[in-house]
Amino acid sequence: MVNLLPDPIEAEGWVCPAPLRDSPTIVMGHGGGGALSAELVEHLFLPAFGAAAAGAGLGDAAVVPVGGVRLAVSTDSYVVRPLFFPGGSIGELAVNGTVNDLAMAGARPLVLSTAFILAEGTALTELARVAEAMGRAAAAAGVRLVTGDTKVVDAGSGDGVFVNTTGLGVVDDGVDIRPEHARPDDVVIVSGDIGVHGVAVLSCREGLEFGTAVRSDTAPLHGLVAAMLATGADVHTLRDPTRGGVAATLNEIARAAGVGIEVTERALPIPAEVRDACGLLGLDPLYVANEGKLVAFVAPEHADRVLAAMRAHEHGRGAAVVGRCVAEHPGMVVARTGLGGTRVIDMPLGEQLPRIC
Amino acid sequence: MVNLLPDPIEAEGWVCPAPLRDSPTIVMGHGGGGALSAELVEHLFLPAFGAAAAGAGLGDAAVVPVGGVRLAVSTDSYVVRPLFFPGGSIGELAVNGTVNDLAMAGARPLVLSTAFILAEGTALTELARVAEAMGRAAAAAGVRLVTGDTKVVDAGSGDGVFVNTTGLGVVDDGVDIRPEHARPDDVVIVSGDIGVHGVAVLSCREGLEFGTAVRSDTAPLHGLVAAMLATGADVHTLRDPTRGGVAATLNEIARAAGVGIEVTERALPIPAEVRDACGLLGLDPLYVANEGKLVAFVAPEHADRVLAAMRAHEHGRGAAVVGRCVAEHPGMVVARTGLGGTRVIDMPLGEQLPRIC
Structure with missing residues (x-):
């Protein structure tokens, strides 16, 4: 998809680029986990990442050897709407979803990082409810929440609460599921x-x-x-x-x-x-x-x-x-x-x- | 902040909760990395996470012992506006920012996960430009992009391109910087x-x-x-x-x-x-x-x-x-x-x- 790229914007005199109005654009389906998602990864992300993504695939978790162990790494952002629904909330999804991506690689989940993008004006009680759901789900799954980040975007730029969790787990010897x-x-x-x-x-x-x-x-x-x-x-x-x-x-x-x-x-x-x-x-x-x-x-x-x-x-x-x-x-x-x-x-x-x- | 929480919504008959309009809300400063950010972590996230976050602190990276090595983990979401600016873009920030959080714990950065939240209507060329910047920055920093995720939110719910990166690194023996x-x-x-x-x-x-x-x-x-x-x-x-x-x-x-x-x-x-x-x-x-x-x-x-x-x-x-x-x-x-x-x-x-x- 290199042909999609306009000329480099970092030339002699730097000019703040105008939005590209006449380009093909992201549609909802690109986030749907189907053919459009796969196309985005194969034809845009992997070529653009280049050598830095060599060996990266389409799997939900990567397995990386570190210090004699095989470490499984998986990341997911959660943008479900509404935040609360019968049987759970974005909080349970954010924990269980990433735990499950690790489990599907045969890994024992150990820790999660949590990163929030919050819209200005989100009720603190709503956020607390989401965080409590995450705490309960993590305790139930036996994983620790070890580090985090919070960013706030102006109302109108974000939509309440988006949560990213990235999980680490260990794949035991002899396990190789893909x-x-x-x-x-x-x-x-x-x-x-x-x-x-x-x-x-x-x-x-x-x-x-x-x-x-x-x-x-x-x-x-x-x-x-x-x-x-x-x-x-x-x-x-x-x-x-x-x-x-x-x-x-x-x-x-x-x-x-x-x-x-x-x-x-x-x-x-x-x-x-x-x-x-x-x-x-x-x-x-x-x-x-x-x-x-x-x-x-x-x-x-x-x-x-x-x-x-x-x-x-x-x-x-x-x-x-x-x-x-x-x-x-x-x-x-x-x-x-x-x-x-x-x-x-x-x-x-x-x-x-x-x-x- | 448990007193902020309304009654549990998961009772006998589940009712979709209405937004809480009369609650204190998130303001821009909660994402500013200052006193309000610290307050949110100390008084909302950590109490709400409960036992699952025991031992988690306010540091930019957590150090977790795994299989005989000390693994540093750091997560950050990037929401900078505009996406491109003199000297860089959200792509370089997303790589270098997380690499640096690992480095500040004395860790050698190894791999990053990348998670995108994209607004419907974002130009593919713009996204490709961001991804190319990430690939270049990762290659320059010597870290690999090993796994990722893409979610799309409807136009009006998100604001172009939000990027989360979570980084893993190893803290060598004898290094203990905090x-x-x-x-x-x-x-x-x-x-x-x-x-x-x-x-x-x-x-x-x-x-x-x-x-x-x-x-x-x-x-x-x-x-x-x-x-x-x-x-x-x-x-x-x-x-x-x-x-x-x-x-x-x-x-x-x-x-x-x-x-x-x-x-x-x-x-x-x-x-x-x-x-x-x-x-x-x-x-x-x-x-x-x-x-x-x-x-x-x-x-x-x-x-x-x-x-x-x-x-x-x-x-x-x-x-x-x-x-x-x-x-x-x-x-x-x-x-x-x-x-x-x-x-x-x-x-x-x-x-x-x-x-x-």
């Missing part, structure tokens, strides 16, 4: 009901209240992952299907690993309330964000063992086998419908529900 | 001209253009720190005087260490252009942000050695002794004026120039 490790015949397991978080936030979003009993599933998943790994099974790939939902996650893994994925639609655990709300709103639950679920790719001979360990854990009680990897149609995700047909599950372009996390 | 280590008789050294960054940004800010030749001093300082430490001198405390300027930095250290600080006004390296611009705008250069300078507190018997090492380094050529620590008036910073009098250098409440980094 998207590209999925392989044909792997069994695909989902840890429980899908679509819950997105519907819970939507139920509370201004102008879209439709009175639902659905609560966000936000939860830390590293304990569940530890229970799965303790079985000694070959867990090849883990991913939490947040933005873009299960559909985006499966497509990412199919592409990264060069495998095809077949999903059995009837096997997908979708609660009736989520199905109803999605029907009403014209959404597909496969594309709706989750904040307390994971998708696992496991060697077929170990699937039963892993499934049993998951069902014995509080965050995996609803675990179900939903599909398998195939050697056919690499990079493509296909669903077997209830009627015996098949349909392609596309990579979403952006996110059906912007600002869901 | 604000509370300053002690009476320590010599206070500044690494060069002060007030430059703030004036450069201001010169470019909408409505305040006054044609100046001042360019931001943004620079990575870990090489300078390494040169200082290589002398074997007792360097007790280091700090980069960003938001709130040298005045805020000296006050923080005086309080943290329980020492008094005496500054000789005439010894402060303030370029004529900065002095003129500050005069015009009614600003005090001592309170104006720097992005490529450090303040060092050094044992008196080692001060000459450290000063010589600093002056031999490209980022310390203008290094000067500007004062010393005293046992009197602990927690207070006093300047000896050119006329032989003294004046108190107060902790700034907020920041004279909001959104300077």
